[in-house]
Amino acid sequence: MMDLNGTFGTFTPRPSTTVRDYFSRLNRDASSKLICEECKGNNCAPFKMRAELGEKDSLSNLPVDCLLSIFSYLDRDSLDVVESISQKMNHIANHKGFRKSKHQYDELIMTPNGSGFILYLNSRRDESHYLVYEYMNRKIVKTEVEGKFDYWKQRYSNMINSEALYLELFRAMHYICDNYAFFGLTITNIHLDENFLRGLLCAFDGEIPGIAMNEVTVDEGLSLPAFLLQAKTTMFSMFEVESREQTLFDEGFVRQYSIGEARTRHLCVTPKSGNVSILDCVSRYVP
Amino acid sequence: RIYPLMRVTLTTSDGASVTVSRQLTKHSGFIEKAITDMAVDDNAVPLSAVAVDVDDATLKLVIEWLTEHRDDALPYPEKTDEERRADDIPAWDQAFVQKWDTKEDQQQTLYAVITAADKLDIKGLLDMTCKTLANKINGKTVEEMREILQLECDFTEEELAEIRKENAWCEN
Numbered sequence: 001m002m003d004l005n006g007t008f009g010t011f012t013p014r015p016s017t018t019v020r021d022y023f024s025r026l027n028r029d030a031s032s033k034l035i036c037e038e039c040k041g042n043n044c045a046p047f048k049m050r051a052e053l054g055e056k057d058s059l060s061n062l063p064v065d066c067l068l069s070i071f072s073y074l075d076r077d078s079l080d081v082v083e084s085i086s087q088k089m090n091h092i093a094n095h096k097g098f099r100k101s102k103h104q105y106d107e108l109i110m111t112p113n114g115s116g117f118i119l120y121l122n123s124r125r126d127e128s129h130y131l132v133y134e135y136m137n138r139k140i141v142k143t144e145v146e147g148k149f150d151y152w153k154q155r156y157s158n159m160i161n162s163e164a165l166y167l168e169l170f171r172a173m174h175y176i177c178d179n180y181a182f183f184g185l186t187i188t189n190i191h192l193d194e195n196f197l198r199g200l201l202c203a204f205d206g207e208i209p210g211i212a213m214n215e216v217t218v219d220e221g222l223s224l225p226a227f228l229l230q231a232k233t234t235m236f237s238m239f240e241v242e243s244r245e246q247t248l249f250d251e252g253f254v255r256q257y258s259i260g261e262a263r264t265r266h267l268c269v270t271p272k273s274g275n276v277s278i279l280d281c282v283s284r285y286v287p
Numbered sequence: 288r289i290y291p292l293m294r295v296t297l298t299t300s301d302g303a304s305v306t307v308s309r310q311l312t313k314h315s316g317f318i319e320k321a322i323t324d325m326a327v328d329d330n331a332v333p334l335s336a337v338a339v340d341v342d343d344a345t346l347k348l349v350i351e352w353l354t355e356h357r358d359d360a361l362p363y364p365e366k367t368d369e370e371r372r373a374d375d376i377p378a379w380d381q382a383f384v385q386k387w388d389t390k391e392d393q394q395q396t397l398y399a400v401i402t403a404a405d406k407l408d409i410k411g412l413l414d415m416t417c418k419t420l421a422n423k424i425n426g427k428t429v430e431e432m433r434e435i436l437q438l439e440c441d442f443t444e445e446e447l448a449e450i451r452k453e454n455a456w457c458e459n
Binding site for chain 2: 059060061062063065066069070071072073074075077078081082083084085086087089090099101
């Protein structure tokens, strides 16, 4: 059996802070004000002025845990608005312990573009627009494109694998993961090596539930199954696989991957040619 | 153990006294803890007095809500961030809030009930009132939100520009 432990390093995921967890880290001081243990009562908002309690309104006088509870029911757009209404609201909405809701999208598509890359955020429910994050002239540019995302109309070329580019790519992906929620990641026309997969795990905090790979090439000796198990990927599809890559998935892996941890895992590998040795199309393995 | 017949006297911040069944106060973490701290024997002492930092009018609303929810399961079910949704307020609760949450009141009563639910540690009531306020401001613009919440902008122009720049990354 292949060694599936620690192949891509150890990742410390961001704490999955719930509002309740956050409340539990707050202590009340003698005057019954809630004091955050992280900032010890100091303002940790990125502003020099300290937020003062408003005397006219009652909202500002609500305890911090109540405000956080209210904010936890707001969608991401409304939370962005809340940040702009007053200093205190901004301070609370941006507190490290508060996990903001995310903009909802279905799919993050990563593809090379010349010597750079493009990240597409695509929603199948709302086809009025999609977002494009493009690395150009050493910076990441965001564009909102109106209309339906047409995957097949995109033009790709091979990306140059350089450390500097990786750094920018994964910085952008990390930002996107912080602000958007989506179901799956699609990777096209990219050569996969250990650095790339490690960067992906970091960007996604060690967990990538759904991955689709299209026309990728894989470094010799790279253990893609180990990566999928470490990334806790429950849905994996690989299309247009060259015969060499089929040997990546042996029977032991398919069994281990498909049984999963009490969750049904789906594995689908579609070869480029009709000549299939081990896996034609494996889906929902039943032991 | 909860003794349904046992009654608890609550003394409000404005000096009033209200006697309620222990069946209602079991939903308040604060009152339950106060009774426990007093180390009263539930059998021997049928009446305990607890001072609460809530005014009489607000406490009456709280008791009205507790009376309706006296049979709710305890402990209050905790939900993960993903499970939290604001559109599942029961019909009775919605009607209850609508009775006193008027435009003229400018949410003063709602804020008072939220604060009372927090002080008395009544999770169900706190959750419901927070959802109610969240529903009022969800999807609103900055100006609409300031108007609803009666808040004034205390940012400098530079700070506002900084926020806009930060949010431009992810705004749709």
